Amino acid sequence: MTTLLESHSACLTHETPEGHPECAARLRAVLGALQCPEFAGLLRVEAPLAPLKAIQRVHPESHINAVLSMVPEQGFSRVDADTAMSPGSGEAALRAAGAVIDAVDRVMAGEAENAFCAVRPPGHHAEPEKAMGFCLFNNIAVAAQHLRAEYHVKRVAVVDFDVHHGNGTQAAFWDERDLVYISTHQSPLYPGTGRMDERGAHGNILNLPMRPGAGSDIFRETVESAVIPVLEEFQPEFLLISAGFDAHQADPLGGLGLTTADYGWVTGRLVEFARIHLDGRIVSALEGGYDLDALAEASAAHVRALMSGAA
Ligand SMILES: [Zn+2]
Numbered sequence: 041m042t043t044l045l046e047s048h049s050a051c052l053t054h055e056t057p058e059g060h061p062e063c064a065a066r067l068r069a070v071l072g073a074l075q076c077p078e079f080a081g082l083l084r085v086e087a088p089l090a091p092l093k094a095i096q097r098v099h100p101e102s103h104i105n106a107v108l109s110m111v112p113e114q115g116f117s118r119v120d121a122d123t124a125m126s127p128g129s130g131e132a133a134l135r136a137a138g139a140v141i142d143a144v145d146r147v148m149a150g151e152a153e154n155a156f157c158a159v160r161p162p163g164h165h166a167e168p169e170k171a172m173g174f175c176l177f178n179n180i181a182v183a184a185q186h187l188r189a190e191y192h193v194k195r196v197a198v199v200d201f202d203v204h205h206g207n208g209t210q211a212a213f214w215d216e217r218d219l220v221y222i223s224t225h226q227s228p229l230y231p232g233t234g235r236m237d238e239r240g241a242h243g244n245i246l247n248l249p250m251r252p253g254a255g256s257d258i259f260r261e262t263v264e265s266a267v268i269p270v271l272e273e274f275q276p277e278f279l280l281i282s283a284g285f286d287a288h289q290a291d292p293l294g295g296l297g298l299t300t301a302d303y304g305w306v307t308g309r310l311v312e313f314a315r316i317h318l319d320g321r322i323v324s325a326l327e328g329g330y331d332l333d334a335l336a337e338a339s340a341a342h343v344r345a346l347m348s349g350a351a
Contacts, residue, residue, distance in 0.1 A: 041153035041320070043347045044146055045074060046139035048087040051159050053128025057116055060124065061293060061330040062160065062174040070158045070326065073336035074343060081347065083152055087139035087159065089131070090182065094141050097185035098178055098212050103169045107133070107176055119171045133161055133176040136325075140183040143323045144278075148191055154311070154322040154346045156283070158339070162327040164206030164282045165231060173204070173231055179325050180282050181212035184219055187278050194218050197276035199267060200225070201306055202284020202327040203294030205234025209282065210245055217242040220274050222267050224248045224259065226287065226296050246270050252295040256302050259287070263306055271313055279314050279322045281307075285329030285338040293330050303338040307345035322346065 052064045074082065095104055110117045111130040118124055136159035143155035163180055165173030180198055187193040198213070200206045200223040210233065213219040225234050227249030234247045248262050271279075285303060287296035307324075314320045324346065329335035 042081070042083045042151070043343065044085060044143055044152035044155035045082040045158060045343070046085050046087045046143045046155060047071060047158040048135040048139065050128060050131045050135045053126070054132030054161055055126035055128060056124050062162070065332055066329065066335055067158060067160050069332040069336040070339045073340040074158070076340070079343065082343070085142065085146070087135045087157070088142050089134045090137035090141055094186050095137055095177055095182055097189060098181045099168050104177070107171050119176070123172055123174055129161070129176065135159065136161060136163065137177050137179045137182050140179045140323055140325050141186050144183050144187055147321050147323055153320040154314070155324065156343050156346055157323065157325040159326055162284070163325065164200055164202060164209050164284070164327050165204070166208040167211040175208060178208045178212055180280050181209050183280055183323060183325070193277045195220070195274060195276045196278050196280065197222065197271055197274055198280045198282060199310060200282035200284070200327070201287065202282055203287035203291065203296055204230055204284065204328060205247065206282055207231045207233040210234070210238065210240070213240060213244060215241045217244060220244050220246070220270070220276065222246045222248070222270060224250060224262055224267070226250055226252055226294055229294070250296060253297050255297040256299055259296065259298055259302055260305065263309060268309060268313060272317070275317060277318055279310060279318060281310065281322060281324035282327045283324045283339070283342055284327030285335050288329070288331060288334040288338055290331040290334035291329065293328070300334065300337045300341050304341035304345045307342045308348070311345055311348070
């Protein structure tokens with residue numbers, strides 16, 4: 041079995057204003073790290089454009105059209121104070137969502153055991169009717185609904201270890217009994233959501249806020265004592281990961297103090313769970329991570345752990 045790497049050069053053409061942390065250099069750093077010989081065994085695939093009907097399972101058609109209509113012919117347009125679009129942003133957003141959909145298809149077809157989608161714009165802040173927080177469409181939520189619609193997979197879990205709470209995924213999953221969203225994140229921090237008492241309509245949301253500076257030990261204890269037991273109880277048939285690397289101690293936006301080794305460790309725990317309970321089926325998608333060196337190292341540790349699970 042194999043680990044799949046989905047990306048597309050169009051994801052580099054989503055440009056943001058000078059000095060913006062969510063920049064094309066992030067994706068170049070990730071892809072550069074994955075050029076090392078140890079990653080030669082990855083199955084590398086160019087992400088297709090997401091079909092609109094797949095995005096419509098999360099975002100209303102009117103909202104999709106409104107977002108795409110804001111793509112400027114030149115320069116930048118602003119979705120909100122943090123979120124900008126350039127001429128390449130529309131295709132980048134459709135490739136980012138297309139990557140996770142195609143990765144799900146290939147994992148379900150048995151072409152790969154698991155997958156990492158190195159894409160941008162990220163997705164977990166995008167709510168069904170609101171693009172925000174550097175995110176246009178919610179890639180991972182689209183993948184979850186694609187699994188249910190196309191494969192009759194009933195139970196899907198998303199684990200989100202980005203330093204920020206994924207308000208968009210929480211909103212998309214709120215009323216969905218069979219979609220579980222589990223988030224470790226720093227609190228207080230943008231976007232301000234993610235309290236433990238935000239549980240979803242069916243108790244299907246698990247928020248695990250951590251104080252600034254929590255560090256490796258508290259993170260690992262939280263994963264062992266809360267994330268893994270909830271996954272074991274829910275018994276998902278497919279696991280999706282919102283892989284943000286901005287909880288790293290070097291990150292300029294986060295302050296949780298994680299190390300590169302923590303990303304290899306948490307991925308290894310999720311791979312181990314997935315191999316025991318769901319034939320190893322994981323699709324992971326890049327979310328945040330804004331220190332370029334830390335992002336490169338941590339995403340390499342993440343993919344290394346996915347590959348060791350797929351050996
Ligand atoms: Zn983040």
